[in-house]
Amino acid sequence: MTVKLKVNGTVHEVDADPATPLLYVLREDLELNAAKYGCGLGQCGSCMVLVDGEATLSCVVPILALAEREITTLESLGTQDDPAPIQSAFIELQAAQCGYCIPGMMMSAQALLQRNAAPSDQEIRDALRTNLCRCGTHMRILAAIRRAGEMMSAQAPANRRAG
Amino acid sequence: MNIPTSRRGFLLGSGALMVSFSLGAEAQEGEVQAGTNAPQPTVTAIDSERLDSWIRIDENGDITVFTGKAELGQGIRTALTQVAAEELEVEPGEIELITADTGRTPNEGFTAGSMSMPNSGTSIRNAAAQMRRLLVEAAARTLAVAPESLTLQGKKIRSGGRSLSYGEVAAALNLEVPLAGDAVLKAPEALKVIGRDVPRVDIPGKVTGAPAYIQDMRLPGMLHARVVRPPGYGATLAEVDTSAIEAMPGVVRVLRDADFLAVITEREFQAVTAMRALARLARWNAGAELPDQADIQNVLRGLESEVGTVAEQGDANPSGDKVFEARFTRPYQMHGSIGPSCGIARLEPDGTLTVWSHTQGVYPDRAAIAEMLGLEPGRVRVIHVEGSGCYGHNGADDAAADAALIASRLPPGRPVRVQWMREQENAWEPFGPAMSITVRGAVRNGRISDFAFDLWSNIHTTRPGGAGALLAARQKSDPATPNVPRIQISPSGNGDRNANPLYAIPNKRILWHFIPEMPLRVSAMRALGAYANVFALESAMDELARLAEADPVAFRLGHLEDERARAVVQMAAERFGWETAKLGPGRGKGFAFARYKNLAAYLAVAVEVEVERETGRTRLVRAVAAIDSGQAVSPNGIRNQTEGGILQAASWTLYEAVTFDRRQITSVDWSSYPILRFASVPDSVDVHVIDRPGEPFLGTGEAAQGPVAGAIGNAVRDAIGLRLTDLPFTRQRVLAALAAG
Known part of the structure; x- marks a missing residue:
């Protein structure tokens, strides 16, 4: 059956079982890489994307529930040549080891920073409560999110990157 | 040809990644092996004794470096590129690095044991220096000038106003020559790329959704x-x-x-x-029943088959009125x-x-x-x-x-x-093996006089090694069987890694009680036995310092003769503010040191922890470490790896144990196998790198694991006055210890 999904501003018609978790459609049908399979249980945050601006675990949300919703993945924020603040900050602070969990971290952070570009340390930790990192990159992740908030605050609101 | 040749989807492009997935058929068409025209069979035997197995320069001057090591997230792709760039006088971005591939790269065994820089880093540096020498000598002949008069810049070899490109010189050279082994490396003071914080080449792709894995x-x-x-x-x-x-x-x-x-x-x-x-x-x-998890350490001790002597000196007989004795345990833990x-x-x-x-x-x-x-x-x-x-x-x-x-x-x-x-x-997955250790030490005249360390452990390496190491091969018809595990006592150690203290102790005896049977599947996990052994050893050092009525840092320095060991201890203590730190109620400080494998990186760490008496929750508040990995290629990379080691070891130490019933493993998700979460991440982690220009690369990745466990245990002891000996320090364990007083 065909399901219409709006991902990164484009409507895609996807031929898949409506019970399929969003993650599999993003990765297999749309060939997007950023959202990762980590647990399939909503426990680790590697699959995090935004749905209507809210951080959402794509491994447990069936596509059936997502018609008419705005789905945003890391790919839409910026590119290597024109990175978004959250991406620039992670590069600047070298906030990755293996990097597998990092896109999910960045999407949790993006949801927070879009609401509040100057969060407290506690607010950042709360926003990352679902996200697990096994390499122990946590200190750099926290620092990169603070740095991204500074960069987003410094941008004029009119220039603020959508996403 | 019936295999599609489109590279879309399997060329991990992105600029950051240079691994290309070449079809066997393409290899047969000669597209893969840069600089060679002959058709290549799908699988080529790579002669690791030949220069062109490590470095090639084609007629366009494109430089390809080959390593048998693999990027595991430790940043080796970047660091190895730096090493080659240094000796070839180019920027790291001008080098394409091909990593572990039996069709293309030398056999460097496993990417393990913090050996990528000591092994591959050293090999590539020597090969690059040899390549530079060949280029310079050939250019000198062509230009009829002395080699010493030539300068290298921008992939060109210059003499006055004349220059030759690397590509044209290389095209006329036979690079299918043996590795020389006598190439002269650049002097430490001339290094420009080694020691520089070159940004990791893989991070831009990974943070923008490029295919990376x-x-x-x-x-x-x-x-x-x-x-x-x-x-x-x-x-x-x-x-x-x-x-x-x-x-x-x-x-x-x-x-x-x-x-x-x-x-x-x-x-x-x-x-x-x-x-x-x-x-x-x-x-x-x-299948067979699993042991009772509640009694696993005794069950394992009962399976001992032989005892190996790891180290023996003098006549270790801890006795007198100042003796510390305890049994330490580490559960099965997972990667x-x-x-x-x-x-x-x-x-x-x-x-x-x-x-x-x-x-x-x-x-x-x-x-x-x-x-x-x-x-x-x-x-x-x-x-x-x-x-x-x-x-x-x-x-x-x-x-x-x-x-x-x-x-x-x-x-x-x-x-x-x-x-x-x-x-x-x-x-x-094969878990990090459960271990138990009995330590006995005696203090006489303010110094350790006798030290006995008995550890019980499986072997920590069941890697392939044969088809029997693979689950599928054991399950299929005509099944393969695992190799029979044997005790191995070597300088770098295995289950006994770091069991032998680096401290000067006149009488010591270190024994490995070998357990051949593996009720749970086990194999290599970061630091092997060093994690539990250093935990036990450094916990004991703390107690022996108390018996000697000495400060734990001063006590360690009093038993350390190696100047580089002393340097990391002194730096960690100083940067932490060991003598002056003011700690709030419920808090404690702890210190630990080890030289990984007793022959690799030196690391000392001081930590502050907070213990909530009501809940038993223990949190690492801050950590300050000093590490000496020899010549530092990427100081920021060393810090990144060490920060990671500190946080991962803190997670092992505070939370982690594989659980099982009599039939199966039960810790099958992140709620049944909890690991460190952001709510419990420290306030700060500082890592200080001591660079040793001109010294060999010692590797970095595993140095923190044991010392962090020791330091946290010692800090908990300082905070609540109780010595915890069983990993991990869960809330229940802390509460039980507090209740028992």
Whole structure:
């Protein structure tokens, strides 16, 4: 059956079982890489994307529930040549080891920073409560999110990157 | 040719990644091996004693460097490129690095033991220096000038106003020459790229969604598979009716070979759905019972088969009125990669097999897979592709074997991708072995006089090593059996790693009580035995310092003769503010030191912890470490790895234990196997790198694991006045200790 999904501003018609978790459609049908399979249980945050601006675990949300919703993945924020603040900050602070969990971290952070570009340390930790990192990159992740908030605050609101 | 040649989807481009997934057929057309025109067979024996096996420069001046080591998230791709760039007088971005691939790179065994810089870094540096010398000597002949008069810049060799490009000089040179071994390395004061914080080459791609991992590979015509694993170790498949599964949407085939059961589908989620349905239909005969987890350490001690002497000096007889004795334990702990293991394999039209894997050892894995399938090793090519961080021997080799076995039963040209599920990774990966250690030490005249250290442990390495190391090979018909584990006592150590104190002690005896049986599957996990051994040793050092009425840092310095060891201890203490730190109520400070393997990196760490008496919650508040890994290639890379080691070791120490009942592993997700979360992340972690220009590379990745456990234990002792000896320090354990007083 065909399901219409709006991902990164484009409507895609996807031929898949409506019970399929969003993650599999993003990765297999749309060939997007950023959202990762980590647990399939909503426990680790590697699959995090935004749905209507809210951080959402794509491994447990069936596509059936997502018609008419705005789905945003890391790919839409910026590119290597024109990175978004959250991406620039992670590069600047070298906030990755293996990097597998990092896109999910960045999407949790993006949801927070879009609401509040100057969060407290506690607010950042709360926003990352679902996200697990096994390499122990946590200190750099926290620092990169603070740095991204500074960069987003410094941008004029009119220039603020959508996403 | 019936294999699609489109590279879309399997060329991990992105600029950041330079691994290209070359089809065997393309290799036969000679497209793969830069600088050679002859057709290349799919699998080429790489002569690691030849210069061009490590470095090639083609007629355009393009430089390719080959390493047998693999990027595991430790940043080795960047650091090895720096080393080559330094000696070749180019920028790191001008070098293409090819990593572990049995078809292209030298055999450097496993990427393990913090040996990538000591092994591959040293080899590549020497090869690059030899290459530079050959270029300079050839240019000097062409230009009829003295070699010393030439300068190298921008891939050009210059003499006054004249210059020759690397490409034109290299084109006229025979680079198929033996490695010289006597190349002169640049002097420490002349280094420009080594020691510079070059940004990691892989991070821009990883933070923008470029394909970066094996999980992101999409080969033309690729099928998906899931394996149905038994409910527990040793269970055998009694019966399964697969007809209903074969009728499910997208199912290409159900593959059963004895106890190996897998489903192959067109699309990925179809495989997940079919796997679950198949698992419900399969009937298994249970394997042997597992031991009682509550009594596991005694059970393991009862399985001791022999005792090996790790070190002995004088006559260790701890006695007198100042004796410390305790038994320390470490549970089974898991690697817990965030991305479960994945393997991809394809049978080629010529009957060879190509396997993509995040294995730590492409050559040993190739040998094991070839043995499993009854092929000559030369008929299998294993190509490393990055996976999620592994921290040792996780499910990578097994997932590769699953894919290889399935692909061998599919038509040629149909690649198959096997993705393990979270519960499969947690239940089937080989764990870091449970260990117990009895320490007895005596203090006389303010110094340690006698020290006895008895450890009980399995071997910590059951890597391939033969098809018996692979789950699929054990489950299929004509099964392979694991190698018989044997005690190995070597300078770098295994289960006994770092059991022998670096401290000057006149009378000591270090024994490894060897446990051959493995009730739970175990293998290499970051630092091997050093994690538990240093935990026990450094806990004991703290207690012995108390008996000597000495400050723990001063006491350690009093027993350390190695100046580099003393330097890291002094720096960590000073930067932490060891003597002046003012700690609030419920807080404590702790210190620990080890030289990894007693022959690699030196690391000292001071920590502050907070213990909530009401809940038993222990939190690492801050950590300050000093590390000496020899000549520092990437100081920021060393800090990144060490910060990671500190936080991961804190997670092991505070939270982690594999759980099991009498039938199976029960810690199969992140709620039953909790790890560090952001709510408990420290306020600060500082790592100070002591650079040693001109000294050998010592490696970095595993140095923090043991000292962090020791330092946290010592800080808890300082905070609540109680010595915790059983890892991990869960809330329940802390509360129980407080209640017992």
